[in-house]
Amino acid sequence: MKSVTEEFGSLVFDDRVMRATLSAEVYNSLKKTIDEGASLDISVANAVASAMKDWAVEKGATHFTHWFQPLTGITAEKHDSFITPAPDGRVIMEFSGKELIKGEPDASSFPSGGIRATFEARGYTAWDPTSYAFIKGKTLCIPTAFCSYGGEALDKKTPLLRSMEALNRQALRILKLFGNTDVKCVRTSVGPEQEYFLVDREMFEKRRDLVFTGRTLFGAKPPKGQEMEDHYFGVIKPRVAAYMEELNEELWKLGVLAKTEHNEVAPAQHELAPIYTTTNIATDHNQLTMEIMQKVALKHGLVCLLHEKPFAGVNGSGKHNNWSISTNTGVNLLSPGETPYENAQFLLFLCAVIKAVDDYQDLLRLAVATAGNDHRLGANEAPPAVVSIFLGDELTAILEAIESGKPYAGRKKTALKLGVDVLPVFPRDTTDRNRTSPFAFTGNKFEFRMLGSSNSIACANIMLNSAVAESLRIYADRLEGAEDFEKALNDMIRKTIKDHKRILFNGNGYDDAWIKEATEVRGLLNYRTTPDCMPHLLDKKNVEMLTLHKVYSETELKARTEIMLDNYCKTVVIEANTMADMARRDILPAVESYIRDLSETASAKVRFAPDSPCGFERKTVSGLSLLAEQILACTEALEEAVVKLKFAPDAEQESCMIRDNVLPKMSALRAAADEAETLTAGKYWPFPTYGDLLFGVK
Numbered sequence: 020m021k022s023v024t025e026e027f028g029s030l031v032f033d034d035r036v037m038r039a040t041l042s043a044e045v046y047n048s049l050k051k052t053i054d055e056g057a058s059l060d061i062s063v064a065n066a067v068a069s070a071m072k073d074w075a076v077e078k079g080a081t082h083f084t085h086w087f088q089p090l091t092g093i094t095a096e097k098h099d100s101f102i103t104p105a106p107d108g109r110v111i112m113e114f115s116g117k118e119l120i121k122g123e124p125d126a127s128s129f130p131s132g133g134i135r136a137t138f139e140a141r142g143y144t145a146w147d148p149t150s151y152a153f154i155k156g157k158t159l160c161i162p163t164a165f166c167s168y169g170g171e172a173l174d175k176k177t178p179l180l181r182s183m184e185a186l187n188r189q190a191l192r193i194l195k196l197f198g199n200t201d202v203k204c205v206r207t208s209v210g211p212e213q214e215y216f217l218v219d220r221e222m223f224e225k226r227r228d229l230v231f232t233g234r235t236l237f238g239a240k241p242p243k244g245q246e247m248e249d250h251y252f253g254v255i256k257p258r259v260a261a262y263m264e265e266l267n268e269e270l271w272k273l274g275v276l277a278k279t280e281h282n283e284v285a286p287a288q289h290e291l292a293p294i295y296t297t298t299n300i301a302t303d304h305n306q307l308t309m310e311i312m313q314k315v316a317l318k319h320g321l322v323c324l325l326h327e328k329p330f331a332g333v334n335g336s337g338k339h340n341n342w343s344i345s346t347n348t349g350v351n352l353l354s355p356g357e358t359p360y361e362n363a364q365f366l367l368f369l370c371a372v373i374k375a376v377d378d379y380q381d382l383l384r385l386a387v388a389t390a391g392n393d394h395r396l397g398a399n400e401a402p403p404a405v406v407s408i409f410l411g412d413e414l415t416a417i418l419e420a421i422e423s424g425k426p427y428a429g430r431k432k433t434a435l436k437l438g439v440d441v442l443p444v445f446p447r448d449t450t451d452r453n454r455t456s457p458f459a460f461t462g463n464k465f466e467f468r469m470l471g472s473s474n475s476i477a478c479a480n481i482m483l484n485s486a487v488a489e490s491l492r493i494y495a496d497r498l499e500g501a502e503d504f505e506k507a508l509n510d511m512i513r514k515t516i517k518d519h520k521r522i523l524f525n526g527n528g529y530d531d532a533w534i535k536e537a538t539e540v541r542g543l544l545n546y547r548t549t550p551d552c553m554p555h556l557l558d559k560k561n562v563e564m565l566t567l568h569k570v571y572s573e574t575e576l577k578a579r580t581e582i583m584l585d586n587y588c589k590t591v592v593i594e595a596n597t598m599a600d601m602a603r604r605d606i607l608p609a610v611e612s613y614i615r616d617l618s619e620t621a622s623a624k625v626r627f628a629p630d631s632p633c634g635f636e637r638k639t640v641s642g643l644s645l646l647a648e649q650i651l652a653c654t655e656a657l658e659e660a661v662v663k664l665k666f667a668p669d670a671e672q673e674s675c676m677i678r679d680n681v682l683p684k685m686s687a688l689r690a691a692a693d694e695a696e697t698l699t700a701g702k703y704w705p706f707p708t709y710g711d712l713l714f715g716v717k
């Protein structure tokens with residue numbers, strides 16, 4: 020067997036392979052494109068394509084695909100084979116630079132939010148040379164961006180790359196002011212921790228709610244849930260361990276730096292964390308990870324659930340987006356430095372993030388908004404829908420000292436030329452942990468914890484990068500024109516702290532008192548649901564900022580709002596229809612057959628033992644009969660609410676109708692059915708219960 024180090028990246032056309040298979044000239048030219056964004060000559064593209072093809076064919080590939088991330092949130096691929104007919108009837112394997120650089124999938128079925136007229140159905144995909152090509156199955160996958168013929172982005176990668184570029188541009192301006200002229204480029208890095216559930220495949224297939232919607236729409240609370248907290252970091256069960264082992268191997272071959280794995284809080288819940296990497300690569304890798312997780316699970320007779328809330332009353336799954344900014348010279352700009360000057364620079368970047376998160380709370384909130392994540396945020400298991408920042412006591416005290424102009428009374432100090440003697444030699448990695456904050460500073464990075472487990476991390480990082488680019492732009496504009504740099508810097512840091520300290524909160528984010536304070540005293544936003552927040556993508560300030568930095572055009576923003584709302588509506592309507600279907604075809608018949616058997620038993624008892632009171636039969640039949648009526652009434656009400664959606668004039672109104680009329684009716688139906696489950700004998704219940712699903716994998 021090959022060792023991990025031999026196996027790692029064996030299916031990736033990475034730097035090692037490039038160096039080995041390309042001429043020095045081609046390699047250097049490609050490297051320039053990758054590192055500095057220089058444009059690529061077609062002769063270079065041809066040489067790269069040819070080397071890529073030879074490498075892939077040797078590894079057994081027969082096809083290639085432009086792998087992209089349309090707005091559905093998953094990845095898409097259309098396979099073309101390498102074969103080209105030769106004049107003598109044979110085929111040869113060919114792949115040109117043109118095919119590498121640009122593809123033209125018929126994209127009429129991908130959501131475009133009205134950007135792409137139907138007569139112009141084609142979109143095109145363009146190679147992202149900064150993310151390595153890889154082999155999946157027998158296909159060479161080329162990471163690409165996906166655009167319309169008019170150049171509008173139809174995917175998540177394009178705006179992500181644009182947001183990284185925006186942040187790069189503005190950060191370089193700031194670094195120059197601090198004398199860092201050797202820095203060529205600034206990039207953000209991300210390490211996304213991914214949570215998921217594993218359930219038995221046979222049980223999964225018996226539940227249409229799981230099959231159609233990825234979550235359970237019915238299910239009474241099991242006698243045992245997560246209250247013992249005996250699963251968190253617990254011993255990994257053999258079937259799960261075998262799964263994790265194969266998952267790691269597959270991910271490693273694809274160059275994904277899968278590093279940590281453990282059981283999570285809920286039974287059957289687990290987590291995988293990779294080592295962080297450049298944001299667009301981390302995004303590609305996270306998409307791949309989610310895909311491979313699901314594939315490998317099937318091979319082990321399991322199903323991997325990536326839904327944010329597969330089980331009511333049990334913790335849902337999220338994704339923690341660990342994010343930092345660093346230079347090509349290896350400096351993490353969110354890490355406190357050694358010298359006063361480095362620390363002033365650190366402080367400025369820290370302030371830029373604080374300002375960004377406060378000014379664009381709405382964008383961060385809506386970047387993670389989906390029907391699934393609405394069940395999680397604010398449900399006492401995940402951060403609330405209110406965005407705030409945790410800095411830890413020490414850093415908070417430092418900022419308070421700066422704001423008030425008093426010296427910082429903390430530990431070891433170094434003189435910081437900011438008018439006051441404030442910043443200590445910052446203790447690395449001793450920041451206190453706070454697991455309830457949506458946006459926590461953890462020593463040298465921020466951890467954004469509001470993402471749902473099935474979200475693409477692209478959206479959150481697009482907004483984060485853009486908002487921080489905007490803070491830096493404002494700072495750079497002021498500092499570049501300043502007569503006294505240090506005074507201007509000092510004033511600006513102070514002003515940021517004063518203006519934005521309302522976003523800083525070190526307490527318990529799950530506490531109701533915090534939500535009250537946040538919204539009533541501090542004036543922070545609390546958008547509970549997707550319909551509440553999504554339309555704010557088109558608020559004037561947001562459109563201005565995102566277009567100024569060329570991350571989105573206004574047309575793209577309108578399209579995205581439309582698509583996200585539409586996606587929300589479709590998701591919930593499928594759930595509502597699935598519920599009605601299960602109620603009518605599974606649950607009611609099961610309840611009725613139990614009622615019939617109990618009634619027959621009771622009549623038999625009366626016949627043979629006239630004195631028998633038949634208490635159990637009477638009580639159960641009467642309870643279940645009432646519940647059956649209720650289930651029917653709730654089903655009819657739900658069906659009616661869904662029919663009414665037809666009259667919604669647009670997706671925004673429809674989403675509000677869903678929030679106000681459909682979701683409450685789904686809850687009512689569920690409550691009646693779950694109660695019926697608790698009264699019905701186990702063998703009559705038509706699908707596996709919560710207990711079966713949560714504790715079924717050994």
Ligand code: ADP
Binds near residue numbers: 343
């Ligand atoms: P936790 O205590 O939250 O479980 P870990 O220490 O396990 O966190 O790290 C979580 C993630 O943070 C990992 O994916 C790790 O690679 C990532 N990470 C560490 N440093 C950075 C950084 N500078 N930038 C981005 N991500 C980072």
Ligand code: MG
Binds near residue numbers: 339466
């Ligand atoms: Mg974490």
